[in-house]
Every structure is written in C-alpha cells, then in structure tokens.
Amino acid sequence: MNAIPQLFFDAMSLGGIYAMAALGIALIFGVMKLVNFAHGEYIAFCVFALIVPSTDAVAVMFLGKAPAFLLIPTLLLIGAAVAVASEFFVFRHMRNATPVAMMISSFALGFVIQNILLVVFSSRPKAVSLWPELNQPVSIAGASIPLLQLIVILSTLIVVVTLAVLLKRTRIGLEMRAAAENFTMARLLGVRANVVITGAFALSGALAAAVALIMVTQTGVADIRMGGQIMLVAFIATVIGGLGSLPGAVAAGFLIGAASVILQGFLPLEARPFRDAFLFTLVIVSLLLRPEGLFAPRSSKPRV
Amino acid sequence: MSKLGVFDVSVRYGKVPALTDVSFTVEEGERMFISGPNGAGKSSLLKAICGAVPTTHGRIEVDGDMLNGRSPEVIARLGLTMVPEGREIFGTLTVEENLRVGTGIRPDKPAVETDIDEVYQSFPILGERRHTNAGALSGGQQQMLAIGRGLMTNPKLMLVDEPSLGLAPNIVDQVYDTLVNLQNDRGLTLIIVEQSSARAARVGGRMVLLRGGSVVGDGDAAKFAESDLLKEAYFGQNKAEDAT
Numbered sequence: 125m126n127a128i129p130q131l132f133f134d135a136m137s138l139g140g141i142y143a144m145a146a147l148g149i150a151l152i153f154g155v156m157k158l159v160n161f162a163h164g165e166y167i168a169f170c171v172f173a174l175i176v177p178s179t180d181a182v183a184v185m186f187l188g189k190a191p192a193f194l195l196i197p198t199l200l201l202i203g204a205a206v207a208v209a210s211e212f213f214v215f216r217h218m219r220n221a222t223p224v225a226m227m228i229s230s231f232a233l234g235f236v237i238q239n240i241l242l243v244v245f246s247s248r249p250k251a252v253s254l255w256p257e258l259n260q261p262v263s264i265a266g267a268s269i270p271l272l273q274l275i276v277i278l279s280t281l282i283v284v285v286t287l288a289v290l291l292k293r294t295r296i297g298l299e300m301r302a303a304a305e306n307f308t309m310a311r312l313l314g315v316r317a318n319v320v321i322t323g324a325f326a327l328s329g330a331l332a333a334a335v336a337l338i339m340v341t342q343t344g345v346a347d348i349r350m351g352g353q354i355m356l357v358a359f360i361a362t363v364i365g366g367l368g369s370l371p372g373a374v375a376a377g378f379l380i381g382a383a384s385v386i387l388q389g390f391l392p393l394e395a396r397p398f399r400d401a402f403l404f405t406l407v408i409v410s411l412l413l414r415p416e417g418l419f420a421p422r423s424s425k426p427r428v
Numbered sequence: 429m430s431k432l433g434v435f436d437v438s439v440r441y442g443k444v445p446a447l448t449d450v451s452f453t454v455e456e457g458e459r460m461f462i463s464g465p466n467g468a469g470k471s472s473l474l475k476a477i478c479g480a481v482p483t484t485h486g487r488i489e490v491d492g493d494m495l496n497g498r499s500p501e502v503i504a505r506l507g508l509t510m511v512p513e514g515r516e517i518f519g520t521l522t523v524e525e526n527l528r529v530g531t532g533i534r535p536d537k538p539a540v541e542t543d544i545d546e547v548y549q550s551f552p553i554l555g556e557r558r559h560t561n562a563g564a565l566s567g568g569q570q571q572m573l574a575i576g577r578g579l580m581t582n583p584k585l586m587l588v589d590e591p592s593l594g595l596a597p598n599i600v601d602q603v604y605d606t607l608v609n610l611q612n613d614r615g616l617t618l619i620i621v622e623q624s625s626a627r628a629a630r631v632g633g634r635m636v637l638l639r640g641g642s643v644v645g646d647g648d649a650a651k652f653a654e655s656d657l658l659k660e661a662y663f664g665q666n667k668a669e670d671a672t
Contacts, residue, residue: 295532302518302529309516312478313530313581314504 129267131389137273139381140280141338143374145358146365147287148331150373153362154304155324157223161230162210163358164351165237166329170203170336171346172241174254179246183346188254199337200330206237207329208322215325219317234351241348249347254340276338283334284374287327291370296323304368364410366417375419380407429492431456431585431617432477437486439472439641446472447641449486456584459611459618459633461649463625465662468638470621471513474587477619478510479503490585505533509583513590513621515574519563523554526562526573530581540580547576550606568599575606585617592627604631625649625658637661 145163152160174188174195187195187202214233218226258272291297296319303310303320311317335354340346361380365372383406387399395402410418430453439447447469454460462470475481477488479500488495490506509530518526527547531540548555551572557565562573571591578586588607592600608631611618622628628635628649635652637645639661645652652658 298521298525298528299532301521301525305518305520306516308480308500309512309518310529311500312480312504312510312512313577314501314533315529316501317499 127389129265130269131385133264133267133269133273133277134389135382135385136280136378137276137381138385139378140276141335141354141377142357142361142381143280143377144283144331144338145335145354146361146373146377147284147370148328148335149355149358150362150365150368150370151300151324151328151331154368154370155300155307155321156215156219156226158215158226158230159223159359159362159367160215160328161227161355161359162234162237163328163332164353164355165234165241166203166206166210166332166351167336167339167354168241168348168351169206169237170199170333171252171340171350172245172348173199173202174340175245175250175252175346177244179244181246181248181250183250183252185252185254188252192255196337199333201333203329203331203333203336204326205329207325207332211322211325216318216321238348238351245346245348247348249345251344252340252346253344254337256344258341272338272341276342279334279338283331287370290327296320300324360404360407364407364418366419369417369419372417372419376417379418430454430489431458431491432619433487433489433492434473434477435487435489437473437476437488438484439469439476439481440484441481445641447476450638450641450643451486452636452643452646454585454617454619456617457611457615459608459631460620461625461628461631461633461635462619462621462638463623463628463635463652463658464638464644466623467640468661469641470623470638471589472641473638474510474512474589474619474621478508478587480510501533504530504581507582507584509578509581509586511574511578511586511588511591513593515567515570517562517565517570517573517577519561521562522559523562523565523573524558526577527554527580530577534582536582539582543580543582547579550610551576568595568602571595571599571603572606575603575610579610579614583616586619588618588620590621590623592622592624600627625652628652 149160149163152158174186176184176186187198210233214229215226218229258275259270261268262271291301299310299315299320300323303315339350357380361376362373365376384403387402388396391399391402432454435451436449437447438445438449450473462473464470472481476483479495479498483496490508493506495503518529527544534540553569554573554576562570565573591603607618610616629652633649635647635649636643637652644661
C-alpha cells in the first residue's frame, strides 16, 4: 500500500468538504458582511430532512429512500429554502444593523434551528445509512480509498467550477461580485439588493445541503450537533482565506484539510490526539503573518 | 417641468446637520456645478438625490416623480446615475464587467453592446484594457471608467462628484472635455461637484454655491469667479456660522 497517494486523497476529500462549507459562509459574508454562524445548523437540518421526524432511536429513511437523481436536487432545494427563509425572517430585518449584531443573531438563529431539531428528533445521534455501497474501497495509484472519497473530490470540483461559471458568466453572478465589493455602488447602478442577497443565501444553503449529503454518507450518523465542528473549521478557512474572498475560501478549505491530514499522518503517535492543537497553532501563525488573510481580495481603494 | 427639483431638503447624520433647507431646480440639458468649501454638504446633496442617504425634510423630484424614501436601485431606474467621489469602481471586476454592472436595468438589451463600443470609442484606453481588472487602472483611467459605467445605465441625468479629485491637471482637462462632449452628444443633464470655481468658470455653466449646508449663491459660474460671494463662502464673515 502506498502512503502518499492515500494521504493525497484523504487531504483532497477532507479539504473539499471544508472548502464547500467555507464557500457557503464566504458567499454571504461577501454581500452582507454577515458571518452566518447558523450555517452549521443548515447542514444539520439537511441531514435530518433525510429521515422521518421522530424521537425514536432508530432512524427511518424518508427523503433518504428516494433515488439519488431525486434526492440530491430536492435536498439542495431544501437547503436553499432554509437559508432563504432565514434571510427573509431574520437577516432582512437587520440590514442596517452592525456586523456584530448580525453575527449574534445568526448564533441565535442557529440555536433555534438546533432546538427545533432537538424537539423533533431528540438529542441522541442516530445511525443513518445513506448509500452504504459508496464506502466500498477502490484502488487507485496504489492507494485503497473509499469510492465516496473520489465522489467527494469530484463533486467539490463540480461545485467549485459551477459556482465559478455562475459568478463569472451570468448576470446575477456579475451583480453578486459587484455587490460583494461595494454594495452601495452596486445599488446606485440599479442592482437590486434583495435579489442579490436572496441569491447568495440560496447558493449558500445549497452548499450546506451538499456538505450534509457528504457528511452523512461518510459518517453514517445524524446528530443535531454535527454542524458545529465543520462550521468552526469552515469559519477559520474563510478568515485565513481573506473574509469575502471566494477563491480564498476554497484554497484555505483545501489547505486546512491538507494540513489536518498531514499532521494526522506525520505527527509522532503520542502527539496525534493533540492534532487540532497543532492545526490551530498553524492557524494562529498564519494570522500573525497575514492578518488580512492569505488570499485577501485586492484592495479596491481608489488610487489617489 | 424641471428635470430635477430639490425643495427644502435637509439631511442630518445623527444630530449633525449636513444640509439645511436646500432648494434649486435644474432644467433638462443644463450643466450645473455645485461648489463650496469642505463640509459644505456637496457630497451629501448628491447622495441625498441618488438615494444613498435619507433626507430628513423636503422633497426631491426627477421629472416630477418623487424620489424621497425610494431605494437607490429604484432611483437608478428613473434615469439618474451617480459617478461618486473617489470613483468607487469595482477593482476586482474587469473593465468590461464594470461597464456591464449597470446595464441590468435597461430594457433595450441589444443597444447595450453598441453602447459599450461607444464607450470604448470615447475612452480608447478602456477598450485596450477591457479584460484587465479595473483595480490595476491609473486614477485617470478609473475616472473614465466610472463615467463610462454611469453612461452604460443610459441615464438622462448624471451626477458627478469631484471628478478632478487626485488627478493631474491635464487629466482633469481631459475628463471635463469628455463630460462636455458627452453632454452635447446625448443631451444629458449634468450636475458636477467641483471645488475649484476657477475650473467651473472655465468649463462654463451654472453654479450653486453651498456653505455650511445651505445655498449661498446661484448663478453663472463665470460671474462667480470675480464676485465676493465666493470669498465669503470660503472664508466667511462670521466663523461661528460654520457649524460643519
């Protein structure tokens, strides 16, 4: 068995999940300057949308029973709908609030979603078996990896490319990029604030659904707290990437995934339980060296 | 009916008044300068007109349509465009993308392409650098881009805030030549904030003089250059009056 390709695939697939989650946060930060801490709960919500609502310990598949070609688009829509609804009911009323007030209300919204899940599904983690055949190993370049890892890497690429094309080639994409850079100026040019913000939330929610699908297939568990950990890493990725920079979020997502896998692989055995401490040390070092992020968007300040 | 009517408009930032009961009207095709010392409320006035800051009092009308309380994106649809102070171009977008941001409001989609070509004819340097990120342009080029971007919304009324800010004098000449030509070609109504009254006098047009948030003079820009009003506006008889 070959260790290097193995590490490579591990790093790419973990990084891919982080990148997608980070993109979801960066998209909304870009247009609204809101760090949406409820994003992790969108992910959990999408996971639970797969099973029948009940507090029983055994999960019964609901949407999860549908064939993939139906399940995937439906779940992406559900994710988009949750995100758009949260914008409509919560964040729309806070447009003129300070970024800190918006951030705190996103925490509040996260708690609300988590507690709704708690009431409906109970706090016990449930085993959910979605597409178990994807965990079958396949061997590539001397490495034996689960088929799912390949799919994760592939779908990350598809998501990133689709998003890039959408942002680069469509009208709404152009408006979103303009609004992300200078919202007031974009509005002065007739760009509708509501359309752009709703669009950003919809995309962000769909990304949360994609992450949910991957996580549940990989871990086989539905847990109302499952959004927290990934949200933390994704948030760090958006900060390291330079808040608001989408390429930065993707790159930093992959970087953290890679760093985490490499640390896991090369740290001495006794130090491995403290892998995250090493990881976050790297994060701190990176922020000390580049406080504005590794890939901060080029300043748009006028040249005077 | 006037192209633009500003009636008793007041703007405050918190408790600080920026404009107090400002009134004037602008006719279609007119060129008007707004001049005055720093803090006179020139930029606040433009921002109030285009909806970027709310008015606390008074009425603003374009072609008789009331603008107060409408959002900037709605006001942009009435044929009013803003070329803001400091250009505010989108630095991470290409030159051509900058030009296209404001075209979403136009019903005449086919005309957009010919208009882009026209902008490139007026500003050949923008055509050469159409696929460059706008952040890499020089200050003068960014000013051209900001004007071109405003034109792409197909406006009837264009507000230009301090186009000479931070530009070399010969570039300022170029910018004004372009603005005057554009106005003549398109029948635009132009409102330009210009701190240099000498510059305004040379370009020619009407001038409204602001001081401390109020209109203290309104007339031909060339006549202002020799009058005492200007000196008064800048240096004032009574310093205590200069609240802002």
